[in-house]
Every structure is written in structure tokens, then in C-alpha cells.
Amino acid sequence: MMRFYELQTPRESKYTGTLRARHKWGSLPGIRCPECKATWAGGMTAYPGADLSTLAERGEYEKPRPEPLDEFVRLRELVRPRVPPGGQLLPGAKFGPLVGTASGTFSPLFFYYVEKPLVHREALEKLQAEGVRGLRGFPTELRFRQKKHPELLELEVLPHGRLHPDCTPQDRRPACPKCGCDNYTFPEEPILEAASLPTHTDLFRLSDFETIFIGTERFVETVRRLGLEELDIREVPVR
Numbered sequence: 001m002m003r004f005y006e007l008q009t010p011r012e013s014k015y016t017g018t019l020r021a022r023h024k025w026g027s028l029p030g031i032r033c034p035e036c037k038a039t040w041a042g043g044m045t046a047y048p049g050a051d052l053s054t055l056a057e058r059g060e061y062e063k064p065r066p067e068p069l070d071e072f073v074r075l076r077e078l079v080r081p082r083v084p085p086g087g088q089l090l091p092g093a094k095f096g097p098l099v100g101t102a103s104g105t106f107s108p109l110f111f112y113y114v115e116k117p118l119v120h121r122e123a124l125e126k127l128q129a130e131g132v133r134g135l136r137g138f139p140t141e142l143r144f145r146q147k148k149h150p151e152l153l154e155l156e157v158l159p160h161g162r163l164h165p166d167c168t169p170q171d172r173r174p175a176c177p178k179c180g181c182d183n184y185t186f187p188e189e190p191i192l193e194a195a196s197l198p199t200h201t202d203l204f205r206l207s208d209f210e211t212i213f214i215g216t217e218r219f220v221e222t223v224r225r226l227g228l229e230e231l232d233i234r235e236v237p238v239r
């Protein structure tokens with residue numbers, strides 16, 4: 001049985017990288033739900049390869065704002081053909097390459113901004129050459145403040161896999177049947193639901209907590225062997 005690990009940027013880092021950048025085509029709006037009355041966004045998945053340039057409605061993704069559920073669904077379905085099949089499209093999902101400025105230093109795998117996971121091109125090529133599966137890096141349109149800098153690609157880290165119900169609060173309300181809103185805190189002792197875990201990729205984010213990156217044993221072993229450190233790595237049990 002493959003082991004799985006949660007991957008986080010360490011609280012203390014020798015790297016100083018900061019971004020002032022956004023995804024070129026913007027994001028899905030938030031939802032104002034008529035059923036549960038919640039107004040929410042929070043989708044952290046970015047689709048850096050999504051090209052909205054030929055979509056007549058592309059301007060409607062530029063400004064983050066809540067929309068009624070029907071309008072959200074209309075805008076979501078317009079972009080669905082432009083993201084990978086099965087891609088989760090929560091309110092707030094982001095589209096297009098990163099545009100903006102970067103400064104400071106960046107670790108080879110830089111997960112400080114969970115909606116903008118970055119990788120050095122050489123690090124990505126090494127991981128792929130070592131057989132790590134499912135990694136896709138996309139060019140960024142970042143301008144650096146300093147001359148000497150690595151080539152940064154944005155990783156497309158798709159949502160797959162869920163927490164096991166045993167580790168979520170026992171008294172939590174069921175998800176809203178209309179908008180899917182399902183709000184609870186990430187557990188201190190997470191457990192992954194075995195049947196939900198992907199078998200085709202070694203890096204993903206949880207579909208019920210898009211802020212949480214999960215790597216397989218293959219990913220973690222390769223990262224350690226190549227010395228692409230600067231991640232806090234903790235094993236998450238599977239049931």
C-alpha cells in the first residue's frame with residue numbers, strides 16, 4: 001500500500017520569495033446560495049493552462065465578487081471545456097498563467113502560496129526524469145526585480161481524494177445540497193479515505209480541502225533523494 005504525506009511550506013524558511021501576481025484570466029466568482037444563505041468562495045485550485053482568450057465572456061472572470069448560484073453555474077460551465085476533464089471548479093478557481101512581479105529567492109518547490117505552487121524548471125525536469133507521475137508545469141509571466149533568478153513554472157496541482165469521515169467532526173452539518181458548501185476545520189489528526197485516492201498522480205490537493213497538498217511516497221522519496229528540501233512532510237494515515 002502506497003503511503004501518503006501532507007506537504008507544507010515550513011514556518012521558518014531561508015527563502016525570501018514574494019509574489020505580487022494574479023492569474024491572467026481571473027477566477028470564478030463566489031456564490032450567494034439561496035438554500036443555505038452562505039456567501040462563499042475559497043477554491044484554491046489554479047488552472048494555469050486554461051486559455052480564456054477566445055471566450056467572449058472572459059471579462060466576467062476578472063473581478064472577484066459573489067454571484068447568485070445560477071450565474072455562478074453559467075460562468076463555471078463556460079470554462080469547464082478549458083480545464084482538464086474532471087477538474088473541480090469551486091468558486092474562486094483561477095485561470096491562466098501567473099502575471100506580475102517576483103522578488104527574493106525561491107526554493108525548488110515553493111508552496112508558500114497554495115493557489116500558486118511554483119517549481120524551478122530544472123527541479124521539475126529532474127522529478128519527471130526520476131519517474132514522478134502527473135506533474136505538469138506551465139510557464140509564468142512573472143517579471144523579476146533582480147537579474148539572476150531561476151525559471152519558475154507554475155504547477156497544476158489538481159484536487160483528488162478526500163478525508164475519511166472518521167476524522168471529521170461528528171456533529172458537522174451535511175453539505176448544502178444546492179451549492180455544496182461544507183464548512184469545517186481541517187482535523188488535527190487527518191485520515192485519508194483510501195477509495196478516493198488517485199492512482200495516476202504523485203502530487204495532488206485534497207478535493208475537500210484544496211489548501212492541503214498531498215504527495216505519494218514516490219514523490220517524497222524522490223524529493224528527498226534529489227535534495228529538493230524545504231517542505232515540511234508528515235505522513236497521513238489512510239483508511
Ligand SMILES: [Zn+2]
Nearest residue numbers: 033036176179
Ligand atoms: Zn448552499
